[in-house]
Amino acid sequence: xxxxxxxxxxxxxxxxxxxxxxxxxxxxxxxxxxxxxxxxxxxxxxxxxxxxxxxxxxxxxxxxxxxxxxxxxxxxxxxxxxxxxxxxxxxxxxxxxxxxxxxxxxxxxxxxxxxxxxxxxxxxxxxxxxxxxxxxxxxxxxxxxxxxxxxxxxxxxxxxxxxxxxxxxxxxxxxxxxxxxxxxxxxxxxxxxxxxxxxxxxxxxxxxxxxxxxxxxxxxxxxxxxxxxxxxxxxxxxxxxxxxxxxxxxxxxxxxxxxxxxxxxxxxxxxxxxxxxxxxxxxxxxxxxxxxxxxxxxxxxxxxxxxxxxxxxxxxxxxxxxxxxxxxxxxxxxxxxxxxxxxxxxxxxxxxxxxxxxxxxxxxxxxxxxxxxxxxxxxxxxxxxxxxxxxxxxxxxxxxxxxxxxxxxxxxxxxxxxxxxxxxxxxxxxxxxxxxxxxxxxxxxxxxxxxxxxxxxxxxxxxxxxxxxxxxxxxxxxx
Amino acid sequence: xxxxxxxxxxxxxxxxxxxxxxxxxxxxxxxxxxxxxxxxxxxxxxxxxxxxxxxxxxxxxxxxxxxxxxxxxxxxxxxxxxxxxxxxxxxxxxxxxxxxxxxxxxxxxxxxxxxxxxxxxxxxxxxxxxxxxxxxxxxxxxxxxxxxxxxxxxxxxxxxxxxxxxxxxxxxxxxxxxxxxxxxxxxxxxxxxxxxxxxxxxxxxxxxxxxxxxxxxxxxxx
Numbered sequence: 001x002x003x004x005x006x007x008x009x010x011x012x013x014x015x016x017x018x019x020x021x022x023x024x025x026x027x028x029x030x031x032x033x034x035x036x037x038x039x040x041x042x043x044x045x046x047x048x049x050x051x052x053x054x055x056x057x058x059x060x061x062x063x064x065x066x067x068x069x070x071x072x073x074x075x076x077x078x079x080x081x082x083x084x085x086x087x088x089x090x091x092x093x094x095x096x097x098x099x100x101x102x103x104x105x106x107x108x109x110x111x112x113x114x115x116x117x118x119x120x121x122x123x124x125x126x127x128x129x130x131x132x133x134x135x136x137x138x139x140x141x142x143x144x145x146x147x148x149x150x151x152x153x154x155x156x157x158x159x160x161x162x163x164x165x166x167x168x169x170x171x172x173x174x175x176x177x178x179x180x181x182x183x184x185x186x187x188x189x190x191x192x193x194x195x196x197x198x199x200x201x202x203x204x205x206x207x208x209x210x211x212x213x214x215x216x217x218x219x220x221x222x223x224x225x226x227x228x229x230x231x232x233x234x235x236x237x238x239x240x241x242x243x244x245x246x247x248x249x250x251x252x253x254x255x256x257x258x259x260x261x262x263x264x265x266x267x268x269x270x271x272x273x274x275x276x277x278x279x280x281x282x283x284x285x286x287x288x289x290x291x292x293x294x295x296x297x298x299x300x301x302x303x304x305x306x307x308x309x310x311x312x313x314x315x316x317x318x319x320x321x322x323x324x325x326x327x328x329x330x331x332x333x334x335x336x337x338x339x340x341x342x343x344x345x346x347x348x349x350x351x352x353x354x355x356x357x358x359x360x361x362x363x364x365x366x367x368x369x370x371x372x373x374x375x376x377x378x379x380x381x382x383x384x385x386x387x388x389x390x391x392x393x394x395x396x397x398x399x400x401x402x403x404x405x406x407x408x409x410x411x412x413x414x415x416x417x418x419x420x421x422x423x424x425x426x427x428x429x430x431x432x433x434x435x436x437x438x439x440x441x442x443x444x445x446x447x448x449x450x451x452x453x454x455x456x457x458x459x460x461x462x463x464x465x466x467x468x469x470x471x472x473x474x475x476x477x478x479x
Numbered sequence: 480x481x482x483x484x485x486x487x488x489x490x491x492x493x494x495x496x497x498x499x500x501x502x503x504x505x506x507x508x509x510x511x512x513x514x515x516x517x518x519x520x521x522x523x524x525x526x527x528x529x530x531x532x533x534x535x536x537x538x539x540x541x542x543x544x545x546x547x548x549x550x551x552x553x554x555x556x557x558x559x560x561x562x563x564x565x566x567x568x569x570x571x572x573x574x575x576x577x578x579x580x581x582x583x584x585x586x587x588x589x590x591x592x593x594x595x596x597x598x599x600x601x602x603x604x605x606x607x608x609x610x611x612x613x614x615x616x617x618x619x620x621x622x623x624x625x626x627x628x629x630x631x632x633x634x635x636x637x638x639x640x641x642x643x644x645x646x647x648x649x650x651x652x653x654x655x656x657x658x659x660x661x662x663x664x665x666x667x668x669x670x671x672x673x674x675x676x677x678x679x680x681x682x683x684x685x686x687x688x689x690x691x692x693x694x695x696x697x698x699x700x701x
Contacts, residue, residue, distance in 0.1 A: 338595065
C-alpha cells in the first residue's frame with residue numbers, strides 16, 4: 001500500500017517536504033489575494049476601507065516571492081544528500097531555521113493584514129511595512145531572512161565539503177552566496193529615491209533575473225538526470241552554458257530598470273543591449289530540456305514532473321525572454337514603463353520561470369514520499385488530475401497575460417503617448433472600455449488559475465495512493 | 480568508438496567561460512554603479528538638492544536632447560517659507576518615510592515603479608489637475624489628509640482610502656513630490672504637459688517645434 005511515509009525519505013528530503021508544504025499554502029494565498037486585488041480593479045468599492053488594494057496586492061506579491069523561495073530551498077534540500085553522497089551537515093539547524101522562518105512569515109502576514117500601515121517614521125519601517133515593492137517585509141524580518149539564508153548556505157556548502165563536490169554543487173554554492181549577499185542591498189533607508197530604486201533593483205532584478213534563474217538551472221539539471229537518466233557530463237555542460245549566458249546577459253541587463261529613475265542615459269545602450277540578450281540563455285534551457293527528453297524518447301520516471309519541467313522551459317522562455325524583451329527596449333519602454341504591460345510580463349515570467357519548476361519538484365517529492373511508486377503513463381485514472389491542473393494553471397496564466405497585455409497596450413497609448421501621463425490621462429485610460437473589459441478577463445484568468453491550483457492540490461494529495469507498481473529507474477547511461 | 484569532444488562543447492571550456500563572463504559582468508556593473516551613484520547624489524545636475532523645493536519647477540521639451548527635462552526657475556518657496564538645505568532634507572525625508580509607511584507603492588508608481596492601480600507620482604507636483612499654482616499646496620494638503628472627501632479620480636469609482644496622514648506628514652509628502660518632480664528622468668514620462676505649461680497655452684501666440692500640445696492636437700484629443 002503506497003501511503004506517505006517518512007521512512008522513504010532522507011533527512012534533507014524530510015525537511016524539503018516541510019518547505020514544499022508551506023510553499024503550497026502560500027501559493028494558495030498568493031492566488032486568493034491576487035483575486036481580491038483583481039476584483040478591486042473591476043469593483044473599486046469591494047472591501048474598501050477593510051482590505052484596500054495596497055494591502056491585497058502586497059500580500060499577493062510577497063506570498064509569491066516567499067512561496068517560490070520556500071520551494072527553491074526545499075528543492076535544494078531535496079537533492080542535497082543525493083548529490084553530495086552524504087548526510088546534511090547541519091540538519092538540526094536547518095529544521096530550526098525552517099520553523100523560525102515560518103513563524104516570522106506568519107507574523108509579517110498578520111501585521112500586513114491587521115496593522116497594514118504606520119506613521120511616517122523608522123518604527124514603521126522596522127516593524128510594520130517597509131513600503132518597497134516585493135520587499136515590504138519590515139526590517140526585523142529582513143534580518144531573519146538573511147540569517148535563514150546563511151544557515152541554508154552553510155548547510156549546502158558544508159554538506160558538499162563533507163561529501164563530494166560536483167559541477168551542480170559548485171554552481172549552486174556560489175549562487176547561494178549571491179542570493180544572500182544581494183538581499184543586503186535592500187536593507188537600508190535612503191531619502192534620495194533615485195539611489196533607493198537603484199539598490200532596490202539590485203535585489204529585485206539580480207535576484208529574480210540572475211541568481212534565481214541559475215538556481216533553477218541547477219535544480220532542472222538535477223531533475224533531468226534523475227527523471228530521464230541524462231548523462232551528467234552533458235547536463236553539467238549545459239548548466240555552464242546557461243550560467244554563462246544568464247549572467248552574461250542578466251547582470252548588465254539590470255540596466256533596463258535604470259532608464260527612467262534618474263540615472264545617466266548610458267544605461268539606455270547598456271540596459272537595452274544586454275536585455276535584448278536575455279532570451280538567449282532561456283533558449284538554451286529549452287533546447288537542453290527538449291534534447292534530453294527527446295533522446296530518451298520522453299520515457300521518464302515521473303510524467304507530471306517532466307511535463308512541468310518542459311512547461312518551465314517554455315514558460316521561462318516566453319515569460320522572461322520574449323515578453324521581457326518585448327518591452328525592455330528603451331524606445332518602447334518609454335511608453336510601456338509603469339503600465340499593465342509590465343504586469344503582463346511579470347505574471348507570465350514569474351509563473352513560467354519559477355512556479356512551474358517548483359511544481360515539478362512537488363511531484364518528485366510526492367512520488368518518493370509514497371515509496372517511489374509508478375508515475376509514468378497508464379495511471380489508474382489516466383492522470384486526468386495532473387493533466388487538467390497543468391492545463392488550467394497554464395491556460396489561466398495565459399489568459400491573464402493576454403488580458404494585461406491588452407490593458408497595457410491601451411494604457412501606454414492613451415495615458416502615456418496621447419495624454420502625457422497626467423492624472424486625467426491615467427483615468428482616461430483606466431475608464432476606457434478596452435481597459436475595463438481586459439480587467440474582467442484578467443479576473444476570469446485568475447479564477448481559472450485558482451481552479452488549476454485546487455486541482456493540483458487534490459492531485460498531490462491523491463496521486464500514487466494505492467499504487468503497487470514501483471517507479472521506473474534510469475541509471476545514468478554509459479558513454 | 481569514442482572521441483574527445485571538440486573544445487567548444489567540452490564541460491571544462493564552458494565552466495571557464497561561465498566563470499569569466501560572470502566575473503567580468505559583475506566587475507563592469509560595480510564600476511558603472513560607482514559612476515552612476517556619484518552622478519545621482521542629491522545636489523547634482525540629475526538629482527537636485529532638497530532645497531530645490533524653494534524653486535519653481537517645470538518640465539519642458541528640449542529639442543536638442545529630444546526629450547522632456549525638468550526646468551528649475553525662480554524662487555517659489557513651499558508653503559511660503561524658504562527652507563535651508565538641512566530643513567528641506569528633513570521635510571523631504573519625513574515625506575518619503577510617510578510614503579513608505581503608508582505603502583503608497585502598492586497602488587501608485589514612483590518613477591514608473593510600483594503598482595498600477597493609481598496614477599504615477601513622478602510628476603504629481605506638476606499635474607495640471609491642481610488648477611493653478613496658488614492653490615496647489617492647499618489642494619494637495621487637503622487631498623492627502625482626507626482623500627475620500629477631496630477625490631481626484633475623474634469619475635470611474637476608484638478611490639484613495641484615508642490613510643491617517645497627519646498635516647505634518649502631508650507637508651512632508653508635498654515636499655517630497657516637489658523634489659522628485661525635479662529629477663532628470665531622461666524624459667519619462669513623455670509628453671507630460673505641466674500645470675504651468677497648461678497656463679501658458681492660453682496666452683502663448685506660438686509654440687516651438689515638437690511642443691507637446693501640437694502632438695495632442697494632431698491626435699484630436701483636445
